[in-house]
Every structure is written in C-alpha cells, then in structure tokens.
Amino acid sequence: GAMSVDSITDLDDNQSRLLEALQLSLPAEAQSKKEKARDKKLSLNPIYRQVPRLVDSCCQHLEKHGLQTVGIFRVGSSKKRVRQLREEFDRGIDVVLDEEHSIHDVAALLKEFLRDMPDPLLTRELYTPFINTLLLEPDEQLSTLQLLIYLLPPCNCDTLHRLLQFLSTVAGHAEDTRDKDGQEITGNKMTSLNLATIFGPNLLHKQKSTDKEFSVQSSARAEESTAIIAVVQKMIENYEALFMV
Numbered sequence: 001g002a003m004s005v006d007s008i009t010d011l012d013d014n015q016s017r018l019l020e021a022l023q024l025s026l027p028a029e030a031q032s033k034k035e036k037a038r039d040k041k042l043s044l045n046p047i048y049r050q051v052p053r054l055v056d057s058c059c060q061h062l063e064k065h066g067l068q069t070v071g072i073f074r075v076g077s078s079k080k081r082v083r084q085l086r087e088e089f090d091r092g093i094d095v096v097l098d099e100e101h102s103i104h105d106v107a108a109l110l111k112e113f114l115r116d117m118p119d120p121l122l123t124r125e126l127y128t129p130f131i132n133t134l135l136l137e138p139d140e141q142l143s144t145l146q147l148l149i150y151l152l153p154p155c156n157c158d159t160l161h162r163l164l165q166f167l168s169t170v171a172g173h174a175e176d177t178r179d180k181d182g183q184e185i186t187g188n189k190m191t192s193l194n195l196a197t198i199f200g201p202n203l204l205h206k207q208k209s210t211d212k213e214f215s216v217q218s219s220a221r222a223e224e225s226t227a228i229i230a231v232v233q234k235m236i237e238n239y240e241a242l243f244m245v
Contacts, residue, residue: 050155054089058110059166061097067173077108114202122204164239196233
C-alpha cells in the first residue's frame with residue numbers, strides 16, 4: 001500500500017518471498033541478484049520481470065528452432081501432445097523444451113495460453129481505448145498506445161513486452177534471404193500483419209463470443225476485427241519505441 005518502490009526492493013529475502021508468491025508466475029528458482037538488477041530496467045515491477053514460464057519457454061524455443069519454419073502458427077499441431085505439454089506446465093513441472101518438441105506444438109501451446117487467459121493480456125477494461133487509438137492522428141497513436149501499456153498491470157506489461165519482442169523477431173525472418181555463400185534461406189512468410197491476424201483476437205477482446213453473436217453482428221464484428229489487427233500490428237512493428245521510457 002503505502003510502501004515506496006525503493007523500500008520494497010530493499011526488503012530482505014524472506015519478506016520478498018511473500019511478495020513473489022503473489023506474482024503471476026513464480027520463477028523455477030530464485031533469480032540471482034545480478035539477474036534481478038538487469039530485469040528491473042525492463043519492468044514496472046520492483047522485484048523481477050513477471051513473465052509466465054510457459055510464455056518465456058515457448059518464445060525461447062521458437063526463437064531458437066522455429067524462425068525459418070514456413071507458416072509458423074498456421075500449420076496444425078498434435079492436440080494430444082499440446083494437451084500433455086499444457087498439463088505439465090500446469091502441474092508446475094520444470095518443462096525443458098528442446099529440439100525433440102515440434103515447432104507447431106509449441107506454437108499452438110503459446111496461442112492457447114494467450115487465448116485461454118481469464119482476462120485477455122491487454123485487458124477488457126482497456127479494450128475500447130486501445131481500439132480508439134486508431135481514431136487519432138498517426139503521430140499521436142504511438143504515444144497513446146505507450147500510455148495505455150503503462151496502465152496495464154505490471155505482469156501484463158512484462159508479458160506483452162516479451163511477446164512483442166518475439167513476434168517482431170519472427171516478422172524479421174518473414175522474407176527470403178541469402179546467406180554469405182549466396183544460398184537462398186527461405187523466410188517463414190509470417191509478416192507483422194499475418195502475426196497480428198493470428199494473435200490480435202487472443203490479446204484484445206471484450207468477451208468470448210458465441211456462434212449466435214457472430215451470426216447476428218457479423219459486419220460490425222468484421223470491422224472490429226480489422227481494428228484489433230491494425231492495433232496489434234502497430235504494436236509489433238513499434239514495440240521497441242513503445243517500451244522506451
């Protein structure tokens with residue numbers, strides 16, 4: 001409550017354990033002081049960066065093994081393997097994702113996690129303000145998006161930063177390139193627009209809609225869906241500026 005940020009960071013280890021227990025996602029093990037100092041720069045949270053282990057593990061795995069995978073996030077996965085992975089994370093097992101795990105299973109798990117959050121990552125409360133940034137002048141849109149991000153709970157803000165960093169990296173490998181020997185390297189074809197189309201509805205929505213609602217309000221929904229995609233695409237393309245204090 002009345003405690004200042006400085007006094008929270010100065011708490012001894014036993015007291016900070018209590019605060020850690022209240023966070024969105026407990027780390028697998030206590031982070032070293034060096035890591036805490038580094039993470040503090042990127043976080044609104046005074047103790048450590050709050051990114052769920054599942055999100056960080058999936059992003060790391062896909063950054064290491066999946067950046068050249070064509071159509072990552074669009075290709076089907078094994079429902080059974082994804083469910084098994086999900087259950088292991090839910091039980092708190094220290095899951096290690098390695099090259100044996102299918103790129104598409106890990107990609108599906110990340111999408112599922114974001115889709116099934118009780119409150120979307122960008123929160124229902126801020127849904128309308130996020131959408132309404134599109135009504136502003138282009139040069140005002142980014143600064144307003146940045147202010148809205150600051151209104152997110154620290155755990156949402158940290159998780160959003162990690163996710164946008166990852167999606168920006170994926171989009172950076174969308175096009176075909178050539179290596180130093182002139183050999184063609186196939187791009188993953190996942191541009192920021194494609195990624196925003198897939199992730200937007202999971203990150204930003206008012207409520208889970210029923211099939212009936214979809215049929216009744218299809219044209220309004222299509223317009224809303226286009227707005228959601230535009231906002232998330234802008235965030236992917238400008239994530240570094242958005243998190244620059």
